[in-house]
Amino acid sequence: MKKTYHDLNEEQREAVFHNNGPALILAGAGSGKTRVVTYRIMRLIEEMKVDPFSILAVTFTNKAAQSMKERVAELSGRGKVKDIFIGTFHALCLQILKIHSPKLGYQTGFTIYDDSDQQALIKECLWGFEMG
Amino acid sequence: MTIQTNRRLLRNVFGDLKWDEKLVNPRAVHSYISAAKNELKTPKDYNEMVAGIFMEKVAQIYPLYQTKLKQNNAMDFDDMLFNAVEILRLNPDVLEGYRKRFQYISVDEYQDINTSQYQLISMIAHPKNNLCVVGDPDQSIYGWRGADIRNILRFEQDFPGAKTFKLQQNYRSTRSIIQAAQAVIRNNSQRKEKELFSMREIGETPIYYQAEDDKDEAEFVLKTIYERLGEPGRSFRHVAILYRTNAQSRVLEDACRRHNIPYIIVGGLKFYDRREVKDMLAYFHVMANPKDSVSLRRMINIPIRGIGSGTVEKLEEAAKRLDLTMLDAARQSSLNGDFPKKTTQALATFVNMMDELIGLKERLKPSEFVKAVLERSGYLTELAADDSSESRMRIENLKELVNSVADYEATAETPTLEGYLDQVSLVADVDKVDDKKNCVTLMTMHNAKGLEYPIVFVTGMEEGLFPHQNSIDADDEVQEERRLCYVGLTRAMDILYLTGAASRNKYGTVEWRAPSRFLSEIPKDMIQFTGKAAGIVATQGGLYEVKNAKKKEFDELKDPEWDDAEPVMAPYMLGDTVKHAKFGKGMVLGLMGSGDDLKVTVSFPNHGKKQLLAKMANLEKIE
Numbered sequence: 216m217k218k219t220y221h222d223l224n225e226e227q228r229e230a231v232f233h234n235n236g237p238a239l240i241l242a243g244a245g246s247g248k249t250r251v252v253t254y255r256i257m258r259l260i261e262e263m264k265v266d267p268f269s270i271l272a273v274t275f276t277n278k279a280a281q282s283m284k285e286r287v288a289e290l291s292g293r294g295k296v297k298d299i300f301i302g303t304f305h306a307l308c309l310q311i312l313k314i315h316s317p318k319l320g321y322q323t324g325f326t327i328y329d330d331s332d333q334q335a336l337i338k339e340c341l342w343g344f345e346m347g
Numbered sequence: 348m349t350i351q352t353n354r355r356l357l358r359n360v361f362g363d364l365k366w367d368e369k370l371v372n373p374r375a376v377h378s379y380i381s382a383a384k385n386e387l388k389t390p391k392d393y394n395e396m397v398a399g400i401f402m403e404k405v406a407q408i409y410p411l412y413q414t415k416l417k418q419n420n421a422m423d424f425d426d427m428l429f430n431a432v433e434i435l436r437l438n439p440d441v442l443e444g445y446r447k448r449f450q451y452i453s454v455d456e457y458q459d460i461n462t463s464q465y466q467l468i469s470m471i472a473h474p475k476n477n478l479c480v481v482g483d484p485d486q487s488i489y490g491w492r493g494a495d496i497r498n499i500l501r502f503e504q505d506f507p508g509a510k511t512f513k514l515q516q517n518y519r520s521t522r523s524i525i526q527a528a529q530a531v532i533r534n535n536s537q538r539k540e541k542e543l544f545s546m547r548e549i550g551e552t553p554i555y556y557q558a559e560d561d562k563d564e565a566e567f568v569l570k571t572i573y574e575r576l577g578e579p580g581r582s583f584r585h586v587a588i589l590y591r592t593n594a595q596s597r598v599l600e601d602a603c604r605r606h607n608i609p610y611i612i613v614g615g616l617k618f619y620d621r622r623e624v625k626d627m628l629a630y631f632h633v634m635a636n637p638k639d640s641v642s643l644r645r646m647i648n649i650p651i652r653g654i655g656s657g658t659v660e661k662l663e664e665a666a667k668r669l670d671l672t673m674l675d676a677a678r679q680s681s682l683n684g685d686f687p688k689k690t691t692q693a694l695a696t697f698v699n700m701m702d703e704l705i706g707l708k709e710r711l712k713p714s715e716f717v718k719a720v721l722e723r724s725g726y727l728t729e730l731a732a733d734d735s736s737e738s739r740m741r742i743e744n745l746k747e748l749v750n751s752v753a754d755y756e757a758t759a760e761t762p763t764l765e766g767y768l769d770q771v772s773l774v775a776d777v778d779k780v781d782d783k784k785n786c787v788t789l790m791t792m793h794n795a796k797g798l799e800y801p802i803v804f805v806t807g808m809e810e811g812l813f814p815h816q817n818s819i820d821a822d823d824e825v826q827e828e829r830r831l832c833y834v835g836l837t838r839a840m841d842i843l844y845l846t847g848a849a850s851r852n853k854y855g856t857v858e859w860r861a862p863s864r865f866l867s868e869i870p871k872d873m874i875q876f877t878g879k880a881a882g883i884v885a886t887q888g889g890l891y892e893v894k895n896a897k898k899k900e901f902d903e904l905k906d907p908e909w910d911d912a913e914p915v916m917a918p919y920m921l922g923d924t925v926k927h928a929k930f931g932k933g934m935v936l937g938l939m940g941s942g943d944d945l946k947v948t949v950s951f952p953n954h955g956k957k958q959l960l961a962k963m964a965n966l967e968k969i970e
């Protein structure tokens with residue numbers, strides 16, 4: 216597994232080998248950041264023996280999440296990827312809300328309103344004002 | 348959009364206009380509420396920071412909107428984050444659970460996170476802070492949506508002891524493309540020091556083509572695509588045409604069709620936003636969440652089953668009064684005979700259908716269930732009865748909906764209708780970029796983020812369009828536009844074209860355009876000028892004066908080259924001070940049309956922004 220690090224450049228390698236504590240990776244356009252993030256996850260699992268279940272990787276889009284899953288799977292195997300939480304902020308929130316939203320007074324099976332539903336509801340509020 | 352931007356927007360949009368209910372744009376109201384939620388402001392917090400009449404209005408609507416959401420057992424997108432943060436904040440045991448679970452956290456696109464996302468992540472990461480964030484301040488382009496670039500700029504302060512790594516080698520683009528992009532972004536001050544470089548060949552010098560108008564621009568793009576496709580190894584899928592606003596796509600689309608070039612548009616009407624798909628999703632939402640009255644109102648009379656809006660209103664009142672869901676209110680009304688016989692009958696039929704479907708939901712696979720809803724609801728029958736091409740297209744889309752449920756079923760561990768709806772809620776535009784089809788891709792630069800194409804056209808390089816008119820007055824917003832430009836340029840792997848039009852049709856009138864300031868930021872030897880622009884450079888290097896002449900973006904109107912194109916000169920220039928009999932002195936901000944149709948936009952200090960017909964306004968020019 217170790218020889219895979221050979222296809223990283225010096226800057227990438229340093230980032231991948233960061234262990235604990237906060238880190239900021241300033242990644243220019245087209246500089247291979249997905250590669251760095253996936254290699255780092257692989258290294259956490261393979262070398263630092265971190266339980267995949269305790270890894271959280273937040274992406275900006277579902278598509279990015281999907282491609283990260285695929286790349287980690289190529290490196291570490293499907294079995295391990297399945298336990299990593301790779302997803303968007305909204306996916307992470309949804310997971311929290313599915314379990315805990317009753318604490319805020321919601322019922323299970325709540326609906327997530329999309330743009331047009333939201334507009335419809337705002338219009339309803341505005342009518343309320345017009346009618347006084 | 349930050350609250351700061353809000354205030355500015357407010358001034359721009361409303362000026363000193365008197366408040367008028369009819370002027371309230373629900374979209375604007377929602378974007379204010381959204382901004383508040385992104386900054387974790389409750390209705391109460393918001394009330395305390397109100398500045399100006401529009402925010403006052405929003406402060407009134409916000410609590411009402413939240414109450415209604417709760418009554419519907421619904422959340423909007425921003426609530427998902429807001430509520431997740433709220434849960435962790437109010438329940439230390441829950442927070443502790445997530446802290447224990449997530450020992451190592453990484454966050455991608457950190458330059459685009461907003462306050463609520465920052466809060467969520469920093470809460471979970473604490474106290475170990477095994478938090479690895481990846482991002483590029485130069486590519487932060489979602490400020491208008493609440494992203495706060497300051498999160499990445501101050502990461503080291505927020506997380507003491509943070510290590511910083513830089514990835515500066517670009518593997519995508521030729522050296523000349525990277526040079527040009529770097530030349531543009533260097534003009535920003537909100538940055539982290541970083542110098543992108545490429546080890547690829549120098550490659551072709553990027554070309555700027557200045558077109559006569561938007562049609563000429565589209566023609567150039569399409570003709571160039573044809574030429575380029577003649578080269579070995581090139582095909583349609585290697586080409587992307589990028590623009591600043593969706594409205595620009597139509598002319599480009601028309602040109603693609605004229606030239607028989609296959610294309611796809613990313614971010615046009617989304618599949619899940621199509622009427623028939625939304626109608627069906629409304630059915631599913633009601634089945635999954637009986638309290639969802641917004642969805643119920645959408646589907647209760649589609650297809651038409653004799654339940655009019657009067658009836659729906661009465662049902663709503665009854666539901667509120669008796670604390671029932673609208674479906675239960677309908678059930679009760681149909682039993683009590685609260686309505687005329689025909690309506691009662693219609694309600695009873697509707698309730699029966701719903702009960703039957705809700706029963707089926709538990710027994711059938713989601714995809715089977717969806718088919719059952721399509722048939723049992725009468726939706727498909729109604730469409731099939733109308734044998735128009737539009738109806739056929741809608742039927743196709745509904746079949747595609749069934750396919751998408753089947754796709755979901757194939758991948759989910761325990762597929763449920765609710766799970767499918769969750770997934771639909773999370774789909775974003777860019778997720779649907781299909782790189783397998785051999786098509787030219789048309790999309791906004793926002794949607795192009797993270798993608799790459801051998802040949803890229805960045806179109807609409809014009810002041811007022813890019814940077815966009817709404818951003819031109821505020822430096823931090825111009826910086827965001829510049830980052831967007833950087834994102835656009837760095838999508839190109841091998842060949843980069845920049846195009847702009849000297850005039851553009853807008854709402855049926857002609858608007859004159861000056862080349863974008865971003866062009867002038869690229870040193871002359873790094874970009875090649877063609878089209879009308881070639882003339883400008885040859886005569887007096889006019890383009891390069893744009894940079895030093897921000898006060899008069901339209902100086903080019905004076906250029907003799909332009910006289911040839913448009914012999915009728917506008918009597919006013921941008922930046923002119925003019926006097927109006929009623930509104931007093933003001934500054935000219937925009938010109939549209941020509942001759943008798945010339946419209947002048949003037950900002951009057953005491954009366955806000957006005958658009959006036961020049962012929963009627965009798966504006967007096969003041970030197």
